[in-house]
Amino acid sequence: MERIRVGVVGCGGMARGHASRFSMILDQIEITATCDIVQERAQAVADLLPNQPFVTPDWRELYDHVDAVLLVLPHHLHHQATLDFLSHGKHVLVEKPMANSETECLEMIHCARRYDRVLMVAYCMRFHPLVVRMKEILDSKEYGECFQLSIWTEQLTSYAPDHWASSAKTLGGGQLFSHGCHYIDLMLWMLGKPVRGLHLGTNTGTPWMEREGTSNVTIEFEGGKLGYHMGTWGARGSRLGYSFHAHCTGGMLEAAFGEGKLIIHNQQPVHDPNNPHAVANQQVLLEVKHAKPTEVEMAHFIDCIRTGRKPLTDAVGSLEGLQVIWKLYEAEAQHQMADLSGMGLGSLRL
Numbered sequence: 607m608e609r610i611r612v613g614v615v616g617c618g619g620m621a622r623g624h625a626s627r628f629s630m631i632l633d634q635i636e637i638t639a640t641c642d643i644v645q646e647r648a649q650a651v652a653d654l655l656p657n658q659p660f661v662t663p664d665w666r667e668l669y670d671h672v673d674a675v676l677l678v679l680p681h682h683l684h685h686q687a688t689l690d691f692l693s694h695g696k697h698v699l700v701e702k703p704m705a706n707s708e709t710e711c712l713e714m715i716h717c718a719r720r721y722d723r724v725l726m727v728a729y730c731m732r733f734h735p736l737v738v739r740m741k742e743i744l745d746s747k748e749y750g751e752c753f754q755l756s757i758w759t760e761q762l763t764s765y766a767p768d769h770w771a772s773s774a775k776t777l778g779g780g781q782l783f784s785h786g787c788h789y790i791d792l793m794l795w796m797l798g799k800p801v802r803g804l805h806l807g808t809n810t811g812t813p814w815m816e817r818e819g820t821s822n823v824t825i826e827f828e829g830g831k832l833g834y835h836m837g838t839w840g841a842r843g844s845r846l847g848y849s850f851h852a853h854c855t856g857g858m859l860e861a862a863f864g865e866g867k868l869i870i871h872n873q874q875p876v877h878d879p880n881n882p883h884a885v886a887n888q889q890v891l892l893e894v895k896h897a898k899p900t901e902v903e904m905a906h907f908i909d910c911i912r913t914g915r916k917p918l919t920d921a922v923g924s925l926e927g928l929q930v931i932w933k934l935y936e937a938e939a940q941h942q943m944a945d946l947s948g949m950g951l952g953s954l955r956l
């Protein structure tokens with residue numbers, strides 16, 4: 607089978623991460639071009655690859671070299687770059703968040719339809735083996751009904767004042783929009799239809815952020831389920847790191863990303879007629895030492911190009927997640943609870 611020619615556009619921090627993990631799929635793709643306005647960065651990513659890709663500072667020079675692109679650009683450039691590549695007949699895997707406004711997202715969706723190209727958003731957490739297994743267990747109700755999903759992401763991330771991520775305009779918001787979008791997407795995927803929610807953010811602790819660098823979200827979902835996400839870029843220390851707790855009626859599922867483990871915590875009855883009691887039980891359900899979600903994500907993108915299948919993280923679903931975030935921000939500014947009824951995955955008819 608012919609390998610699909612892929613270009614990497616934007617060769618900063620995340621692109622270097624992507625490039626160092628492409629090896630698993632190099633039988634399916636060839637990175638034929640790298641692009642960054644700072645040419646040395648494009649060259650540095652090219653140097654990580656086994657072949658010698660075409661290197662350029664101008665993404666418009668890529669059209670003859672690629673069938674598809676991975677856009678790893680500042681958020682305010684996602685929209686224009688996506689339109690340019692789609693309208694030149696290229697498939698697009700764009701990093702999250704899809705774009706900084708609803709109008710831009712809609713234009714991207716319509717453009718992909720018009721040119722009949724795959725447009726996928728890089729929500730790599732959906733492809734993480736611990737997340738995939740947790741979702742399967744929640745769906746199967748193996749440990750009963752889930753009534754509380756708590757997600758913590760605690761990290762220290764800082765940007766120079768002139769970096770695009772320090773400005774709310776180019777970032778598109780604060781920590782919730784930029785990073786929390788992964789976890790709003792996961793909550794909607796795992797817990798279903800939202801009813802109402804609340805966001806509170808602060809930039810105390812992350813003074814380099816124009817908007818919040820620490821974000822707390824609580825969402826009520828249909829069926830009495832609650833979702834909570836606390837994400838911070840200001841953690842000078844952390845015990846939890848990246849951690850999910852899914853409380854179900856039959857036990858608590860813990861995804862401990864630092865340890866690479868999915869653990870069930872529950873009570874085990876002790877059948878002693880003289881002393882019936884229960885003891886705490888802990889069992890590792892899955893252990894993954896070196897998860898490679900971005901490779902699985904790229905393999906899924908390639909499969910969608912070859913088969914015409916709808917991406918798991920398609921553009922419409924991504925917009926639906928961002929709409930929830932924009933609604934939460936709007937309500938926060940008005941000191942109100944956000945009415946999220948009618949929103950969530952599967953709510954848009956376009």
Ligand SMILES: NC(=O)c1ccc[n+]([C@@H]2O[C@H](COP(=O)([O-])OP(=O)(O)OC[C@H]3O[C@@H](n4cnc5c(N)ncnc54)[C@H](O)[C@@H]3O)[C@@H](O)[C@H]2O)c1
Binds near residue numbers: 679
């Ligand atoms: N999925 C994840 O877990 C994850 C993690 C980090 C970042 N990201 C996403 O990746 C994207 C990039 O983030 P980053 O942290 O790598 O940022 P970055 O600032 O490190 O890299 C962006 C690169 O784009 C280049 N660039 C800017 N304008 C350009 C243009 N017109 N043409 C070509 N190149 C241009 C910059 O020179 C820079 O090298 C963002 O969407 C971000 O949210 C995703």
